[in-house]
Amino acid sequence: MSNLNGKAGVSPARGKLGILIPGLGAVATTLIAGVAAVRKGAPSGPDGKPSQPFGSLTQMGHIRLGKRTDNRYPKIKDFVPLADLNDIVFGGWDLYEDNVYEAASKARVLEQPLLDSVKDELEAIQPMKAVFDRSYVTNLDGKNVKTGASKWDLAQQVIADIEAFRKATGVDRLVVLWCGSTEKYIEAVDVHQTIESFEQGLRENHSLIAPSMIYAYAAVSQGIPFVNGAPNLTCDIPAMVALAKKTETPIAGKDFKTGQTLMKTILAPGLQARALGVRGWFSTNILGNRDGYVLDHPDNFRTKEVSKLGVLEDILRPDLHPELYGDLYHKIRINYYPPHGDNKESWDNIDIFGWLGYTMQIKINFLCRDSILAAPVALDLALFSDLAKRAGMYGIQEWLSFYLKSPQTAPGLHPDNDIFRQLIKLQNTLRHIMGEDLITHLGLDYYQELAEIL
Numbered sequence: 001m002s003n004l005n006g007k008a009g010v011s012p013a014r015g016k017l018g019i020l021i022p023g024l025g026a027v028a029t030t031l032i033a034g035v036a037a038v039r040k041g042a043p044s045g046p047d048g049k050p051s052q053p054f055g056s057l058t059q060m061g062h063i064r065l066g067k068r069t070d071n072r073y074p075k076i077k078d079f080v081p082l083a084d085l086n087d088i089v090f091g092g093w094d095l096y097e098d099n100v101y102e103a104a105s106k107a108r109v110l111e112q113p114l115l116d117s118v119k120d121e122l123e124a125i126q127p128m129k130a131v132f133d134r135s136y137v138t139n140l141d142g143k144n145v146k147t148g149a150s151k152w153d154l155a156q157q158v159i160a161d162i163e164a165f166r167k168a169t170g171v172d173r174l175v176v177l178w179c180g181s182t183e184k185y186i187e188a189v190d191v192h193q194t195i196e197s198f199e200q201g202l203r204e205n206h207s208l209i210a211p212s213m214i215y216a217y218a219a220v221s222q223g224i225p226f227v228n229g230a231p232n233l234t235c236d237i238p239a240m241v242a243l244a245k246k247t248e249t250p251i252a253g254k255d256f257k258t259g260q261t262l263m264k265t266i267l268a269p270g271l272q273a274r275a276l277g278v279r280g281w282f283s284t285n286i287l288g289n290r291d292g293y294v295l296d297h298p299d300n301f302r303t304k305e306v307s308k309l310g311v312l313e314d315i316l317r318p319d320l321h322p323e324l325y326g327d328l329y330h331k332i333r334i335n336y337y338p339p340h341g342d343n344k345e346s347w348d349n350i351d352i353f354g355w356l357g358y359t360m361q362i363k364i365n366f367l368c369r370d371s372i373l374a375a376p377v378a379l380d381l382a383l384f385s386d387l388a389k390r391a392g393m394y395g396i397q398e399w400l401s402f403y404l405k406s407p408q409t410a411p412g413l414h415p416d417n418d419i420f421r422q423l424i425k426l427q428n429t430l431r432h433i434m435g436e437d438l439i440t441h442l443g444l445d446y447y448q449e450l451a452e453i454l
């Protein structure tokens with residue numbers, strides 16, 4: 001079996017996996033506390049049943065192998081060699097000094113009795129000092145921040161943190177997962193084009209090298225897979241792609257696909273598949289967590305808006321269907337509303353039309369829990385990027401776009417935002433890694449065999 005880069009086999013998930021997270025806020029602490037609760041079987045929810053990793057494909061999902069008549073549907077985690085939840089060790093950075101127990105309590109996503117049941121484990125995780133620059137996130141101002149002569153120096157400090165973590169915990173492999181705040185909107189310029197220009201920019205403190213890029217550089221330069229859960233550019237720049245190839249490191253981004261965009265990428269492919277027109281799609285949200293507070297600033301909202309806006313156009317393809325989607329009016333609003341905390345509420349009004357242009361409307365009111373949706377996505381991205389590394393796959397991991405709002409692709413390649421095609425791609429990649437036949441869903445062979453029998 002050879003994988004995407006022509007190397008053979010996938011090595012087993014031996015030993016421990018370290019998941020290092022810049023940004024120990026709502027998503028990260030919900031992930032860490034959730035994994036601890038599942039490991040312990042801590043009671044959760046109104047019925048007090050043992051905590052389960054619902055929403056995680058790596059933990060709950062099955063995959064079909066071979067023909068439908070073979071009846072082979074193993075669990076994904078029994079099919080591909082993934083790190084076991086018991087073998088994960090978490091660590092991370094934040095500009096606030098709260099340990100993970102304190103940060104999770106303040107985030108108010110999980111209930112206090114659940115957090116208390118894993119308190120010792122959470123309290124033990126103290127954030128390392130962050131690489132932070134207020135010009136990228138104006139609404140935050142913590143004190144647990146590194147100082148250094150240059151951005152190059154800060155990157156070396158992050159590399160030293162990673163090595164110290166590796167030594168202290170004895171982990172065998174590592175993944176870095178950005179769960180930090182959304183940074184202000186920037187576009188790629190000259191400094192982002194090559195490894196050399198980027199490294200020079202680090203030394204010269206280039207203002208368009210964002211903190212998230214410094215973590216990404218630190219990880220990728222050391223061959224450590226890097227995943228970006230926010231919409232910032234971060235590793236979606238030519239310099240980082242080149243570095244990932246050079247150091248044979250998987251990278252993936254951007255922006256966890258949860259909430260309203262998840263619904264959009266479930267619904268829009270269905271409308272498009274049935275050639276139903278869409279005239280307008282108005283999306284508004286209210287949320288009151290720290291993420292919402294950061295996104296209240298126009299520079300940070302712009303980054304999120306760009307990530308969210310691309311989805312519909314990529315799915316509906318107005319360039320191919322001007323009569324159905326050429327006049328589409330797509331508007332997105334995010335409003336900071338503290339009383340809702342992490343329980344985001346979203347409304348979508350969708351104006352569609354069908355046969356002979358007759359109009360219809362769809363309304364969605366999603367009372368979601370942002371971090372409850374994001375935590376399993378973050379877990380799967382970490383486990384699958386570790387798998388990719390062990391399978392010798394490196395560079396952009398487009399097969400992980402299933403989990404991402406604004407998938408990073410090769411230059412010039414149209415991203416595929418249709419969640420169903422993304423799932424087929426993910427499953428076929430797993431089959432490919434394990435040397436199983438890919439599944440096209442053509443299915444003619446069942447009927448040919450039947451005809452031969454008759």
Ligand SMILES: NC(=O)c1ccc[n+]([C@@H]2O[C@H](COP(=O)([O-])OP(=O)(O)OC[C@H]3O[C@@H](n4cnc5c(N)ncnc54)[C@H](O)[C@@H]3O)[C@@H](O)[C@H]2O)c1
Pocket residue numbers: 022023024025026027028093094095096107130131132133137140142178179180181182183211212229230231255256257258259289290291294370371373374
């Ligand atoms: N919750 C979701 O459903 C969801 C979905 C998609 C994307 N995201 C993105 O994931 C990220 C995390 O979301 P959240 O709800 O946990 O937000 P949050 O505000 O609760 O947590 C972010 C944390 O990152 C820290 N931080 C900011 N800059 C940092 C830096 N340079 N270094 C280290 N720490 C830094 C902040 O202090 C904060 O604790 C955000 O960018 C958000 O937009 C979240």
